[in-house]
Amino acid sequence: MTSKGDLTRARLAASMLELIQTSGYAGTGLNAVIEHAAAPKGSIYFHFPDGKEGLGVAAVELAEAQFAALIAEVAETAGSAAGAARAAIEALAAIVGESDFRLGCPVSVVTLEMGAESERLRQACAAAFASWITPTTELLVGSGLAESEARSLATVVVSMIEGAVIVSRATRSTEPLHAAADVVAELIEGRVAQVGGAR
Template identity: 60%
Template sequence: MATKGELTKTRLVDSMLELIQSRGYAGTGLIAVAEHARAPKGSLYFHFPDGKEALGVAAVDRAADQFHELITAAARDEPTAGGVVRRVVEALAALLEASDFQLGCPVSVVTLEMGADSDLLRQSCAAAFESWISPVAELLVEHGRSDDDARGLATTLVSTVEGASIISRAQRSVVPLLRAGQVLSGLVDAR
């Protein structure tokens, strides 16, 4: 069972993640995070003595873990690589719709806003993207692709889904994301 301190830290990270998704990294202040998490400001500095940057890294890491879990769960349940792609894209489309297109990928947001200013955040974002590319590449190898082909295709898949998610938010429609998923699904299953 988690301690009170661990629960508070989790709430802070979850709040930072949600606020980054809706307001961006630059638009998310520590006071807003503490209020959103219903935590005293002092606990924020206790758990994250290095401040906003450290909390941002924790939020990016949490987002990376969540998306990695989505990929691995889809891979367990789907018999084809294209099926995995479809399931992941459909889940992302559902999240976009459920948030009324307010919540985007926090890793993309942090990369775009802070990648040039904070090497720590840039590295965290790079690691997050890699944590998504690697399991997709492994899945493609399991389905008969060479290592090089799988790596290139996995990078393309993640990049395309990220871009399609941004377009979907801009258009307030999941159609771009779902269309990208259809094309990607066919691409990975084609021989």
């Protein structure tokens, strides 16, 4: 059973996550998080004694879990690694577009703003990216690629998605994400076909 304290902590992390996407990490104050989460004053330092940095780490970890869940969901239904990648990117395009381009990837936001300022936040962001690269690698290995090549390609895929999200928000168009979905799917299909043909 989830306690009231656990719910408050989760609500604070979710609010921090949303506010990072709309206002950036530096632009998100603790008072804004408390107001957005409708949480009692003082609750941040009760649940996050290390203040904003700890709350930022929790927000990054929440984003990590959400995207990992999306990857797992599409992997179950897509039928192929290329199909899973396309479905994941199209789902992100819908999120970005439906938010009127206010929402993107909070992990990239925190990395760009705080990666050189906070080693703890940098490590949390690195762990988030790794958590998305790993299951993508596993999908590619399952399609016949060798582990090293699969990890390299998975890293490219995740990097391309991150870049496409940023460009989509800047141009207020989901076209960069749709284009990335096409290119990523073609890239995976081509490499898997080459490996299959070489056998």
